[in-house]
Amino acid sequence: MHDINFIRENPIQFDNAMKQRGENPLSKKILEIDLKKRNTQTLLQNLLAERNELSKKIGEFKSKNKDCTDDLKRVEKIKLEINTLKELENLKNDELKSILSRLPNIPHETTPIGISENDNQLYREWGQKPQFDFKPKQHFQIGEDINMMNFEIAAKLSGSRFVVLKNKLSKLERAISNFMLDKHTTENGYSEFSLPYLVKDDALYGTGQLPKFSEDLFTAGENHWLIPTAEVPLTNLVRESNLNINSLPMRVTSYTPCFRSEAGAAGKDTRGMLRQHQFTKVELVSIVEPEQSNQELERMLESAESILKDLNLHYRVMTLCTGDMGFAAQKTYDIEVWLPGENNYREISSCSNCGDFQSRRMNTKYKKSDKNLFVHTLNGSGLAVGRTLIAIIENYQTSDGNIIIPEVLRKYFNNETTLL
């Protein structure tokens, strides 16, 4: 949610920011509604003040048995006006909120300006593409060859974009998530949470998925939605609260399934388990003071990268451009892992600084030198487990159709070195 004061004071800057994100300039319209709202409010409040005064007077008079029919008549008339103005004020409030809640965050000054993913910038790379003396296969070929990855059965159960894993591959997925959680909780300073996978509208509004992106979500019953990412319950842990400054920075993590309708992705990545309706992910969330959020984003990125480094998977980090960033973000780094079977880099993590965009929606503040200020929130994948599984399968495949178990995962496999 945007700060209306910022728009009042910097309408041109605001419009430029929205333009960079592919939105129309709306500051003029917003400020018009805002002005109407405030004028209405002033009139309304004057009447309320008068009513309060008269009521007090009437109370006194009645207790003394004095006549006050004139005041009663006046107050009755005021009440009608109050009702009219209240309705108008509510209307303007709703209009304003409806516009503001659907506009994306203002990009950070270091976010490159651009239209599509083609304008994203390389931030850094790590490692090297592995060399194969055979043609590396794609993950689903390998998974199906070893009979541990089954899309047909999944389709019978649930339709397209689902997968069934079994035996060692299923165990590998579990090992990956354990490894990530262990690393983040012991070395990277995050506290682990077990969370609800069903949430209410309010939580999704808080992180920005609602009201604009309901098509991307699955519903569950009348009042619940399936979480599209643990960012939602993790970040909303601090909703509607006034945090003690001593509890900041707050770093939390959780391993959860994620559910996405992939409404806009029809026909995209249909083969394999790259883009599923359901996948698991270890999420990182930080709640910090505003001055710290930029460096916290770097720290979060490094936490995510540390997993890939330990797994010895080659990757590159991209700084997303204004046109490619998510709704709530002011700056985002994507980590793209190298997939030799696909001969391509693929997003495996996305780390974003949301500034105070989400904390305004959630009403999360902290007190600093007697002032209540909005916190900054950050979230990042650390990492997407399904895609990490894909990366391991493709990068660690052998010519005879086996998969080498990455060293850091062997402790979860009784020190075995290969999957088969």
Add this chain to the structure above:
RNA sequence: GGAGAGAUGGCUGAGCGGUUGAAAGCACCGGUCUUGAAAACCGGCAACGGGGCAACUCGUUCGUGAGUUCGAAUCUCACUCUCUCCGCCA
């Protein structure tokens, strides 16, 4: 699923139609005392919004939303959540 109780400031908790934005305690901040600290004592301490250069002033807020009333934390209705007991159950 059945029966009952409740939701008040950062926390505990009083108030149940008219200076109650709300007693008291805790926490917190400032002061006195002390070599320093603690204790004790004194003082301060809600949020959000409108108007104003400002001092300041006005409004809203006692789970949420409607209603009754000149006036609602207090009365009515609906909803949400929490707790206790019974039943069922991983």
